[in-house]
Amino acid sequence: MSGEEFVPLSLTPLLIGTFAAIACALPGNFLVLRKQALIGDAISHVVLPGIVVAFLVTGAISTWPMMLGAAGAAVVAVVLIETIRRLGQIEPGAAMGVVFTTMFAGGVLLLEQTDTSSVHLDVEHALYGSLESLIWLDATGWSSLLDPVALAGLPPELARIALTLVGVSLFVWLFWRPLKISTFDEGFARTIGIRTGALGMALVISAAIAAVAAFDAVGSIIVIAMFICPPAAARMMTDRLETQIAWSVVFAILSAVSGYILAGYGPLWLGGSDSVSAAGMIATMSGLILAFAAVFGPCRMRAAAPGPG
């Protein structure tokens, strides 16, 4: 495939998908270790009402209000889950189930009640995004990467998700020691003066930011898959957190690239004519990687668990 075709049509979706995958996988490592993996699931459900409310308030599909609405909804959901858990003394999983399903139902109801037929806003779009449509029309080939005029026409999602990735990486890098200690031994972390409550909240918020930014570009299904599958697969490969994070980034890139290519070209190879959903394919690939890691990974067993059989 030549640069004239690849750069405008496939380069930006590939980059956006990869950046989104890494931005979700990084905080995902800690969420999986802290047994909070389903936060990603909850956030990606509650983003829908946030976006719909933002649309109702502004009356237009514009990015910033929608991202703010989504982030606001994520914060509301986290607060609600915590409130319900404390007030009702309910286990966290059930409290989460109550909140995110209700908010999602509210979002669907709002969407049905408002006339959104004229704009591109529907549940399916929210679920699996439109990675394929994020093309770079101004590009003519590899040389466009150095052409300021063409670079100005890059899809804005690329800059946003790249910025988010930098932010999330900075967070993990700056708070590396406290994050690591409080993830493995919260009691010890508190005795040496780490404010574990605030740190846990910061982790959830950075995960929410990653989820919202990725959601904007690629839909919620990748978000859930990337929060969990690459870190879970990486967990089977090693016992060291540093190595695990490296593996998870590798797996995230691998699933994004292979998923995108398979979705775009797989059907053509099989004799079909149309491509399939890239978001779904990326999620599927991450699942296959997890399956391989779960069967062959060197550290797949629990340390104290009895062997198979």
Added chain:
Amino acid sequence: MLWDALTLQLGYNATLVAIGATLLGFSAGVTGTFLFLRKRALVSDAISHATLPGVCIAFMVLVALGGTGRNLIGLLSGSAISAAVGLLCMNWLIRRTRLAEDAAIGAVLSVFFGFGIVLLTIIQTMGVGRQAGLEGFLLGSTAGMLWSDALIIAIGGAATLLLVMIIRRPMMMVAFDSEYAAALGLPVHRIDLAMMGLVMAVTVVGLKIVGLILIVALLIIPAVTARFWSDRSDHVVLLSGVIGGLSGYLGAAVSASAPNLPTGPIIVLFSFGFFVLSLFLAPVRGVLAAIVRHLRFQRRVHIRQGLLALAQGQNIYEPYTLRLLRQAGLARPDGVATDAGRAQAAKALRDEKRWEIVRADNAHEAAAALYDGLRDIETVLTRDQIDDIDRRIGGPREVRP
């Protein structure tokens, strides 16, 4: 209009949907309770999302066989098979690898759903043109429900209920104390699988009405709601069924009464309404009850401390204490005790002294453990015991300089 809907006067389709939703809500509520008590509520999320690839594959198979692909039984069997595969994958991940339950749930959920979406896009490009029915499984679609669909839902719901009734005892045992159940020789793992199988059955039955994303709500919310009202497992199960059924019925009726009110979300919002009511109003576990309990406790502490202060001749500076004492007729506005106040204050002081003796005496160890500064000593010791303690304290004595 709303009244017509509630009394099932809105025509054939609305009536079918209402009956189906009620049955579905009831069986989801009952089944979900076991899941909730087992603390595995979110497993239902994985199961429901895992139905999507099955629905798509069943549709493709049906079309390949020459049908229209809209055979509900075929689609539901497909969804059941893929949900079962998802369930087994999840169980395998939890039992055979180091992954915790939440990661396994999330992995199965996202991967199966993602794969389902890939299949959906393939179906869209197949050019069969009737894939619209499949997207209805995401959020449910009750428009154009057929008598045969309603019948399938009714039979499925009833069969699930019957199975729950048959194996409810072992399920309850496992839900409350799985280790004890294992010690009794119950096959805990198999009972868990049976529980998940029932959840899967409810999910599959509910696909048509509320869709796979929101069926989770019907499995979780009624159970959580019912738990507020009772500590007895059989009551919780029944109540959860009733709440689920009621939400299903009200939701279906309201959604039929006006356009643009999708059935699934309305049912979920009704059950959430019941949840919020229970969260605040439930008699023991509710928020209001807790606030009342707290205020009463605060009152008792203030009155007790106020009485002790009066007995020792100290001034009371805390306005709330003073107000409480005044309202009870124990003190005057200037903080001086009334006759009744002096009597009760003397009693409070004497009780403190009695407790002091009780707590110093090993023979009263059990009673002393109940001391919290508020408890009336008469509720802990018998008359004779108190008399014995009073003898040790003794009466007023002459003081010689």
